[in-house]
């Protein structure tokens with residue numbers, strides 16, 4: 338496993354957490370190496386757990402290790418979520434908080450909640466971290482009471498979190514503050530209790546201000562793109578609600594982290610679950626975008642009204658204009674002449690296949706340098722023809738969860754442009 342989280346507080350200001358763009362040189366990234374939670378997936382539960390199949394776990398781990406290595410080889414510090422979690426679980430407050438979150442499930446009833454709490458409380462920090470991620474199956478607990486007796490033996494007392502792999506979605510750094518998100522799908526709700534606890538308790542993040550919370554309107558990190566300093570695009574569709582976009586806008590305006598939020602409606606379909614499944618930035622002024630939406634994507638431009646004060650942020654009427662073509666609204670907000678959309682030049686069938694396989698979901702390591710799945714050969718060739726260096730990674734197993742390099746990474750620190 339590449340990289341290791343350290344309990345030492347970061348003293349090098351260059352590595353202080355925060356990001357103001359999608360393409361500033363990536364310094365530190367949060368990943369989650371898939372583990373036993375993926376072994377929980379079966380043909381009976383994979384739909385509910387948001388996977389499109391049953392991955393070969395050892396191969397998924399190899400692919401992920403190669404992804405982490407590719408980042409480390411280019412000087413990126415890789416933090417592993419499971420390591421950070423195990424470290425905070427040495428602290429009683431974090432243990433209590435996360436065990437309570439794990440059993441906070443109306444399916445269980447008081448007796449089974451008590452049994453599960455007792456079981457989890459007896460685990461050492463690394464084992465508790467594993468259990469919180471991989472979940473607790475019926476037969477792994479000697480439970481009692483009605484709910485336990487009536488529960489299907491194939492069911493989980495604490496469901497696993499196979500989508501923790503997609504660290505992009507449960508938190509997002511905007512400038513020097515972190516938004517812990519409010520995930521829409523029940524299978525992912527508990528993920529943000531883990532990211533919230535890591536940011537609250539790990540000394541690595543001491544002093545970091547939390548911008549958003551899991552108790553607020555639905556908002557997922559895959560929908561949030563930092564187009565330029567002060568300009569945030571938020572996709573609204575299957576996962577992020579208009580209320581979530583509005584709340585985030587109020588928060589970033591109130592704290593002076595952005596001047597413009599572009600709210601971008603996207604089709605409410607699995608293939609386009611997040612804005613980053615159809616468009617990601619690969620240069621300061623360029624995006625790779627699914628050709629089928631390139632001409633039809635629109636944006637509403639949201640700004641704080643003139644003269645409003647931070648105290649008004651939660652109540653003031655926001656200044657909203659639009660809709661406009663996305664590329665027009667984005668260029669205006671970013672203060673550039675034109676946002677270049679890299680023409681992937683694909684026939685519609687190839688474009689649809691490569692979009693489904695996360696061809697548009699790239700992770701920029703710096704301007705004109707991006708990680709992409711190797712399988713999307715036509716999209717990658719178009720990126721290279723447009724002057725983008727592509728770091729190719731394998732993803733045949735990782736991709737069965739429907740997420741690419743951007744989905745699988747949460748930039749914790751990017752250098753300013």
Ligand SMILES: NC(=O)NCCC[C@H](N)C(=O)O
Nearest residue numbers: 387503559611738739740744
């Ligand atoms: N940002 C992203 O598009 N993340 C991919 C999330 C995939 C996951 N299986 C999900 O359905 O939520």
